[in-house]
Amino acid sequence: MVKRLKVLELTNYTAGVCGVWTRVLGESKELSKKFKVKVFSSNAVKGSNKIAKPSERIGLIEIHRFPFKKLGGESFMYWNFKKDFLEYKPDIVMAHSYRHPHTNLAIKYSKITGSRVFLVTHAPFSHDNITRGNMASVLVKLYDSLIAPKVLNKFNKIITITRWEESFLRKLGLDKNKIAYIPNGIPKEFFKQKKAREQNKILFLGRVSPLKSLQTLIRAMSLIKNEKIKLEIVGPAEKEYLTFLKELISKNNLDKRVSFSEPIYDTKKKIKKLDSARIFVLPSKREGMPQSLIEAMSRGKIVIASNTHGSTEIIEDGKNGFLFKTGDAKSLSSKLNLAIRSKNQRLRQNAKKSVERFEWNKVAKTIVRLIS
Structure with a gap:
């Protein structure tokens, strides 16, 4: 043997x-x-x-x-x-x-x-x-x-x-x-699990920490023309930063449009949560190789990310996702409005195909x- x-x-x-x-x-x-x-x-x-x-x-x-x-x-x-x-x-x-x-x-x-x-x-x-x-x-x-x-x-x-x-x-x-x-x-499940029903919402899934620059996403939400669009933030949160974000949400009158959910560790449940959103946003100040972005793309989501080293290596702007200037809420809101206005079926297909490797x-x- x-x-x-x-x-x-x-x-x-x-x-x-x-x-x-x-x-x-x-x-x-x-x-x-x-x-x-x-x-x-x-x-x-x-x-x-x-x-x-x-x-x-x-x-x-x-x-x-x-x-x-x-x-x-x-x-x-x-x-x-x-x-x-x-x-x-x-x-x-x-x-x-x-x-x-x-x-x-x-x-x-x-x-x-x-x-x-x-x-x-x-x-x-x-x-x-x-x-x-x-x-x-x-x-x-x-x-x-x-x-x-x-x-x-x-x-x-x-x-x-x-x-x-x-x-x-x-x-x-x-x-x-x-x-x-x-x-x-x-995991292969991201490519094989049956798709759940999609809602007209934006999702962030990851650690709720200053590095992720979620204030940029919240400020961008206040600039979105379609007020029916909701944002769900999912993940473990740093206490002080969470307090800061909640104050920012209230200041911008977004209490009914932005919600926080507990972290998800189970792969099948994570996939189901990704499937529930139409748009996935990663607004980080810095990314090495953004795992959550790849996971979202494998489910055919419309992905929008800040133009960090890691995200620009994965996303070709306008082809398999959208990129915006890091820390710029106006730049992000314009990409969000672009994603909301059309179905972006080809972009979704390109996203999934580009991460199969x-x-x-x-x-x-x-x-x-x-x-x-």
């Missing part, structure tokens, strides 16, 4: 709503069909102060969580997984998120166990550090100039989830042959070829 290779996935979070965890879980499910898979993470629950249980099993995947210490920001943390790493002795390590302690430790521990180690970057690059404070921006520059050139080339391969990341990595001294593009995937079965084949 052929021995199954052991894969270890490393990520900061395996609880709460987290884009990186969504990738890790989807990837792990696919890899568990061919390999033995474990996932190590902190025991933090993203978006809350709660602590997750120390271990869990999802299908064939074993998840182990470790106590953590915050080093700065929401996700920059240290958690000690050395003992468990050395005991498991993985053949392959998938370390997620560039510039984080656990990815650097993956190199160190893999040298002891003889593991092959791959870094999945998750698009942390930005021209203007729009989402970072002054101190964080300085630390990022120091890491990129002093540590990155020494660390990056020690990985067997650097996996980007977007094509736009490559130019940033090349500037850090990484050879083009060291880089592999493998995007995030979405992100179905997890297809993405996983590329990963398996790379790491085998």
Whole structure:
């Protein structure tokens, strides 16, 4: 009997709503069909102060969580997984998120166990550090100039989830042959589940946080000519930001047109919620690879997104969706009015067709070829 290779996935979070965890879980499910898979993470629950249980099993995947210490920001943390790493002795390590302690430790521990180690970057690059404070921006520059050139080339391969990341990595001294593009995937259910009834409404589905710039969407709602159009915002909310948004809604007399709903974690229920809306909007200040946008497009929604790096890589304005100037409510409202006025059947068809390549079965084949 052929021995199954052991894969270890490393990520900061395996609880709460987290884009990186969504990738890790989807990837792990696919890899568990061919390999033995474990996932190590902190025991933090993203978006809350709660602590997750120390271990869990999802299908064939074993998840182990470790106590953590915050080093700065929401996700920059240290958690000690050395003992468990050395005991498991993985053949392959998938370390997620560039510039984080656990990815650097993956190199160190893999040298002891003889593991092959791959870094999945998750698009942390930005021209203007729009989402970072002054101190964080300085630390990022120091890491990129002093540590990155020494660390990056020690990985067997650097996996980007977007094509736009490559130019940033090349500037850090990484050879083009060291880089592999493998995007995030979405479950096959998004392409196969029977469609639910569509309502004449706009939907946002994701974390309700300042990064998502939902104030831009709310202000745009006040400029929409058709007052029958409703907006539903679905997802876990940061308390202070939610208060700010509700005050903005009241100020613009939108209380009867804008509603908030609880987060959805079940795939089938999420698809049903996407199907309930005609238009999906992603107004973020920054996006790496917008998972929710791809999910909405797979259901043939009319999608409108801010012109971030991530969204412009997926949307061709006027062909498979619409783009608006980031942070500009007037620009967004004009695209919303454009989407409302016509059925946009061809655009919907183009949207669905353009994201078929992100179905997890297809993405996983590329990963398996790379790491085998």
